[in-house]
Amino acid sequence: MKFEIEKRLPNGLGRAGKIITEHGEIKTPAFMVVGTHGEVKFVSNDDMKALNAQAMLSNGYHLRNRSPEIAEAGGLAEWSGWNGPTLTDSGGFQVMSLGSGLGKVVSMEREKGVVNTAHKDRLAKVSEKGVDFVDPFTGEPDFIGPEESMQIQCRIGADIHMAFDELTSLADDYDYNIEALERTERWAERSLAEHKKHCDDLGYHQNLYGVLQGGRWEDLRRRTANNLGKMEFDGYGLGGAFLKEDLGEILRWCNEELPEEKPRHLLGLSHPDDIFIGAEMGADTFDCVAPTREARHGKIYTRDGNINLRKFRDSNEPLDFGCDCATCGAGWTRGQLRALWRSGDLEKKRQFYNLASIHNVRFIVRLTEEIRKAMLEDRFYEFKDKFLSRYMVK
Ligand SMILES: [Zn+2]
Incomplete structure (x- = not known):
């Protein structure tokens, strides 16, 4: 994998560039579309190409049982039929959040270094070795640690893998964050060592990103960026639960310390104002399930802010004026999409999920394309103000 920086913002952090993987090139900043199980829900590979998606992100935990196949x-890339660049998440977040409702902003109960999830029957326990958990589908005890995560990801064979890390929540205090961070750094070393053994097993090179945690503390963020920055990772994942108002600062602390020549992925955020902050502060790629998930709930992205189709019965308006997605190009109106969505016919509902998902994903993909273009043309800040002043007005 190669990463080339084509242009820098005046703040020295934001940049436009290119990540060149063995399955193709990703022009950055870029949005990676989430296909947890190796396919994007209700969006075909042809739809993905048509909306100019550049990469797909899948999940190591969810694909673990299918990894031999x-x-x-x-x-x-081949198995999914997507045939383009791919990335996998380590699965750490999924196993640690089983049954707990742990999100990017949800708290956990914690005693003596053991994570007690809200449901006692779905306990996930973090130890030095890794995470013991109960498989929610089989009810059987299971375990994933750094080595298992690397073995799984190397069988799945995405172009970019994530090191196994422990995500802390906003409710965790400073002391717990130090403990978790130090464990994550030890897991990073173990991830690297195991990854090296298997990263060429499928006949092409698979790359590994280290994941930065450290909560909202500047000393922890800078320290871990320094420590992981010295390790032989191919790039970095910017992780953690963020308060919106802290996001820019946290990214700045991390990216001021990280080696400039390696790409950075901001994990799990796709709201337009977060993407602008991320791109400005030096994140190169993004991912999030929100565009497709929200589409299925009738939430449609527009340049004037998001709308809920519930309120647009019989509306002849397009989803978003001037949108270049295939759904809008075919002339679908808000009222027509709402009718499909509310129909009792399963086929019509599926058609709605497809049409709405294509629109929302294209909206975010196009936003990153426009940010890249604005960076290359030295008008990033102008574009940001113009876009957000329209988008954020409700
Ligand atoms: Zn559209």
Whole structure:
């Protein structure tokens, strides 16, 4: 994998560039579309190409049982039929949040270093070795640590993997964050060592990103960026639960310390104002389930802010004026989409999920394309003000 910086913002952090993987090029800033199980819900690979998606992000935890079959097929790009650049998440977040409702902003109960999730029957326990958890589908005890996560990801064979890390929540105090961070750094070393053994198993090179935690504390963020920055990672994942108002500062602390020549992925955020902050502060790629998930709930992205289709019965308005997605190009109106959504016919509902998802994903993909273009043309701040002043007005 190669990363080339084409242009920097005056703040020295934000940049436009190119990540060149063995399955193709990603022009950054870029949004990676989430296909947790190796396919984007209700969006086909052809739809993905048509909306100019550049990369797909899948999940190591959710694909773990199918990983031998994926390896057999030659890796995720081939197995999924997507045939472009791919990234996998380590699965750490999924196993640690099982049954707990742990989100990017939800708290957990914690005693003596053991994570007690809200439901006692779905306990996930973090130890030095890794995470013991109960499989929510089989009810059987299971375990994933750094080594298991690397073995799984190397069988899935995405172009970019994430090191196994412990995500802390906003409710965790400073002391717990130090403990978790130090464990994450030890897991980073173990992830690197195990990854090295398997990263060429499928006949092409698979890359590994280290993941930065450290909560909202500047000393922890800078320290871990320094420590992980010295390790032989191919890039970095910017992780953690963020308060919106802290996001820019936290990213600045991390990215001022990280080696400039390696790409950075901001994990799990896709709201337009977060993408602007991320791009400005030096994040190169983004991912989030929100565009497709929200589409299925009738939430449609527009340049004048998001709308809920519930309120647009019989509306002849387009989803968003001037949108270049295939749904808008075919002339679908808000009222027509609402009718499909509210129909009792399963086929019509599926058609709605497809049409609405295409629109929302294209909206975010196009936003990152426009940010990149604005950076290359030295008008990023102008574009940001113009876009957000319209988008954020309700
Ligand atoms: Zn559209």
